[in-house]
Amino acid sequence: MKSTFPQLRLPIALSFGKKTPFSFQVQKPRSSKLGDFRYRKDRKIQTITINSDLNPFQFLLTFIHEVAHLHTFEKFGNSLTPHGNEWKKEFQSLMSPLLTNSIFQMTS
Template sequence: MNSTEKLRLIFSKHLPQNSIPYCLDLWIKNGFNFTVTPTRKTKLGDFRWRRDSSRQTITINGTLNPYQFLITYIHEVAHLHTYLHYGVETAPHGKEWKITFQKLMSPLLKVEIFPKDILIPLSRHMRNPKASSAGDLFLNKELSKYDLNHHVSEEVFLADLKPGLQFELQGRKFKKKETRRTRVLCEEIPSGKKFLISQLAKIKPLED
């Protein structure tokens, strides 16, 4: 089995089927090392540029659902194309990357690739893409519906919890206070200390 067939097999396990030819073609035109990794809490994917290497590296978390995996793949390939076309001194998520990301995502923004409930917020997100799709509340909520453990998980987004209710996060208990833009002021129980926590944090609601 050659490298192309090996990558096609990997893609068949992680990507929406209709997106595989396009994603494979991106790799064929500008080859790079590609690795599927275990879950990393701080990132969905990663692009590594080495000046001393002619072949760069992209890694993506293997636990992502197919639609999140696809968005992350295009996100990281956009970094590669940006550096190849504009040089390595460009900002990681600057205007050059945004233009490149939009161009690469454009052929995929259709119902043959994404379900409509994802396609609507994704199309809106791509008008001015952020450094991470995980920072887009509406897009992330729709994407999470397709996670493998979605129907069995007791966790919800902090944004969906009513103010005044208690919740658990990483073994610690909090009470939700007020929302401040993308973060929520929360009070730790019983210390009373205040923390700003992302609206996108997955939390376990608690009964008072």
């Protein structure tokens, strides 16, 4: 199963790469993680990977999660904890435009 972004969210997701360009790869499924961003000092352009077996919404959330790591790293370097307050603020900022009923359909 190959994952894709929920169709209406692709332009928003692509805009994240304008702030900080990065390489993006869809990987074979890994049991230990859904996605990954790791800083590599030997690379000018960093890489984000996402597992291929995620449903579209898991894929989108994981993508945003990893982009938040990239942006946080760009702002603060390696001195922070991976899911600390700075990362949480960045993740919230990236998620904010997506938190509408038209994107995440609410059921009662």
